[in-house]
Amino acid sequence: MIASLSLILLCQLAGEAIVRGLNLPMPGPVLGLTFLLLLLLTRDRYATLRRGPLHNDAIESTGRGLLAHLSLLFIPAGVGVVQKLDLVVEHGGGILLTLAASVVVTLLVTVATFLAVSRLLAKN
């Protein structure tokens, strides 16, 4: 558990350091995700890596534990937003309607594109 958490933090730390150092246009944790994924894939190839957190489903269960309550993690930042609702109210319903309309259109276009391409590939 502690070893698994350390490994996750280590991946995040490496990601943050590289993103900062090279000024990459992406969040550090996303790069950290890539590192952890590469570790898991290399582990399957080389038996020497099968130890500590990369052994016996340790990192897997810690990772799933963190993700089980992903919703909770957005609450502290979300509460900060409630305090700034006046910025939105200032513009009447315009901002809310804009965001809602954009979300619906984005969902529809993305899902339609995904399904259309999948079907085209399945046909060929």
Place this chain on the structure above:
Amino acid sequence: MHENSFSLWVYLSQSPLLWLTITLSVYAIADSVSLATHRHPLANPVLHSIWIIGAFLIMTGTSYTTYFSGAQFVHFLLGPATVALAVPLYDNRKRVIAAIVPMLISLVAGSITAIVSVVLFARAFDLPQAVILSLAPKSVTAGVAMGISESLHGDASLTAVSVVLTGIMGAMIVTPLMNRITVTDFRARGFAVGIAAHGIGTARAFQVDEVAGVFSGIAMGLNALVTSLLVPLAVTLLLH
């Protein structure tokens, strides 16, 4: 007695313990209600926890800074949780690799739509230019969106508000919308909500189906990358 309880409140309200306890307790209740309603979209735990805690802070006259001194321990876990997305991604790697082409094509289509549609709707509603710039990156994760907004000289606070509102709206709309248009492919459903509604959408996707969650997480990560490249370009083209 009254004096004592007041000084106790002063003491507690300044300590992280109280605000961390309130954050977890309110979420635990909101989550159990969400479970009891079989994960009904309207019982979204993020939405209800936010307004309940927000109302409590207003009633007690507590500043957000004080609240965050306790809540920061939860907030910090967002980074490690993002890294942890590697685990379900690894578990479902065969499914993901098989869907790489539809993912990349719908990523481009969805990213462009997310930016262009918000700019066009905002113009239709006659919102001022400064507001439009702040809303443009609304579909990506807050940290990235605020960075983009600042680089455009938008208002980063307004961007943060629009990111959270977008996430909550997406998380609430996605299930009824996809059921209405009878999409049963959870890869596509998850990918769409990840593009439109970043992490809050991804949290919703994981509530519904693990495959949807995985595809949503990938979409969120890729969208952060593509949007930071596209927004400046799109804004230049659409607003000048």
